[in-house]
Every structure is written in structure tokens, then in C-alpha cells.
Amino acid sequence: MSEAALFSSYEQDFDVIIQSVVHRLDSTRQQISVEERKATLRKAELELDEADDIVNQLEVIVQTVPPSFKSPFTARLKDVKARLSTQKKVSKDLHTQANRVDLLCDGQYSRQAAYSTDNPYPTERTRLLAGVQTLEQGSGRLESSTRLALETEERGASILGALTAQREQIINAGNTLNQADEHIGRASVTIKGMIQQMYKQRVIYTAIGIFFVVLIAVILYFKIVGRRR
Numbered sequence: 001m002s003e004a005a006l007f008s009s010y011e012q013d014f015d016v017i018i019q020s021v022v023h024r025l026d027s028t029r030q031q032i033s034v035e036e037r038k039a040t041l042r043k044a045e046l047e048l049d050e051a052d053d054i055v056n057q058l059e060v061i062v063q064t065v066p067p068s069f070k071s072p073f074t075a076r077l078k079d080v081k082a083r084l085s086t087q088k089k090v091s092k093d094l095h096t097q098a099n100r101v102d103l104l105c106d107g108q109y110s111r112q113a114a115y116s117t118d119n120p121y122p123t124e125r126t127r128l129l130a131g132v133q134t135l136e137q138g139s140g141r142l143e144s145s146t147r148l149a150l151e152t153e154e155r156g157a158s159i160l161g162a163l164t165a166q167r168e169q170i171i172n173a174g175n176t177l178n179q180a181d182e183h184i185g186r187a188s189v190t191i192k193g194m195i196q197q198m199y200k201q202r203v204i205y206t207a208i209g210i211f212f213v214v215l216i217a218v219i220l221y222f223k224i225v226g227r228r229r
Contacts, residue, residue, distance in 0.1 A: 006155055007061050007073055010054050014080055017051045021087050028094055037098050044091055046141045051084055053145055057152055064159060 024044040031037045058080060062073045 003061055003065050003073075003159070007058060007076070010057050010061070011076065011080065014051055014054045014058075014084075017047050017054070018083055018087060021047045021051070021091070025087065025090050025094060028098070034098060034101050037094075037101075041091060041095055041098060044087075048084070048088055048091060050141055050145070051087075053148060055080055055084055057148070060152075 021044050024040050024047070028037045028040050031040065055077075058077050062070060062077050065073050
């Protein structure tokens with residue numbers, strides 16, 4: 001799988017999780033029970049942690065993208081981080097509001113318990129149930145993180161294998177170029193030798209031509225002189 005496809009896959013997972021977080025955070029505004037609101041916020045927190053893990057994976061992918069293609073991926077990663085930061089801030093604000101309401105409710109409940117002989121501890125029971133639910137959510141998140149880590153490891157191994165193959169191809173291409181350079185060097189030496197030999201032959205042929213011209217001239221000279229005598 002290419003870096004672009006891998007990035008898009010993680011980005012889609014991030015979109016699904018963020019949409020779920022937005023829905024949970026919005027639903028807390030309609031919840032009257034403080035414990036229900038806190039339980040919903042805890043679920044949103046777990047999903048935000050999972051989204052944070054995905055962002056880390058996206059950062060790793062961006063680092064493996066060649067510099068000439070990195071710009072659009074960097075912009076998309078920046079947008080993802082901004083969306084995650086926004087939802088974290090909303091979650092933090094809602095947590096603060098829920099804790100403030102919880103403190104007010106606990107104060108009112110303590111004053112009522114001082115005048116009551118029948119106290120079934122509903123708040124404590126709800127908190128225990130919420131704790132169990134949080135543990136279950138944590139186990140689910142751990143399984144999801146483990147699965148995500150295994151998938152990332154497999155994809156990383158695939159990318160590493162592709163890079164290794166490309167490196168071997170580059171090395172082989174370099175060896176081929178070196179051999180070509182050697183052949184070119186040998187051919188150049190051969191051609192130079194042929195050129196030198198051609199020059200030598202030209203000199204020899206020129207000398208032979210001059211010799212015959214001189215010889216003919218001498219012969220003609222002696223013939224002309226002989227006739228005059």
C-alpha cells in the first residue's frame with residue numbers, strides 16, 4: 001500500500017472517531033444526571049486518545065513521504081491536529097463543568113444525608129458502575145491500539161521492503177553504469193589507437209606518393225637530358 005493510500009485510510013478512521021466524539025460531547029449538554037455526563041465524557045476521552053494515536057501514525061507516514069510530495073500531506077496533517085485540539089478543549093471544558101456540578105450536588109447530598117436514616121448510597125453505586133464501564137472501555141481501547149500497532153508494523157515492514165528493493169535497484173543501476181563507463185573507456189582507447197594508426201598510414205601513403213613523384217620526375221629529367229645530348 002502506498003503512503004497516500006495509507007494516509008487516507010488512517011484519515012478516514014480519524015474522521016469516524018472525531019464524529020463520534022462530537023456526538024458524545026454534544027449529547028452531554030442534554031444529560032441531566034452528572035454521572036451519565038461523566039460516563040459519556042470518559043468514553044469521549046478514550047476515543048480522543050485513540051484519535052491521538054492515529055495522529056501519531058499520520059506523522060510517521062508524513063516523515064516517509066518524499067520532500068517533493070510532502071506539502072499536501074503536511075497540510076492535511078495540520079488540519080487533523082487542529083480538529084483534534086478543538087475537541088480536546090471542548091472535552092476539557094465539559095469536564096470542568098461536570099466536576100463543578102458534581103461538587104455542588106455532593107454538598108447538597110451530604111446535607112440531606114445528615115437528616116436521613118435511610119441512605120442507599122446511590123452516588124457511590126453509580127460511580128462503581130461507571131468505573132467498571134471505564135475498565136471495559138479501556139480494554140476495548142487497548143485491543144484497538146494493539147490492532148492498530150500490528151497493522152502499522154505490517155505496513156511499515158511492507159514500506160521497508162519496498163525501500164530495500166528500490167535501494168537494490170539503484171545499486172544495480174550504479175553497477176551497470178560503472179560497467180558502461182568501463183566499456184566506454186575501452187572503446188575510447190581502441191578508437192584513439194585506430195585514429196593514430198590511420199594517421200600513420202596516411203603519412204606512409206603520403207611518403208610513398210612523394211617518392212613516386214620524385215622518382216618519375218628524376219626519370220623524366222634523365223630522359224629529357226639524354227635526348228638533348
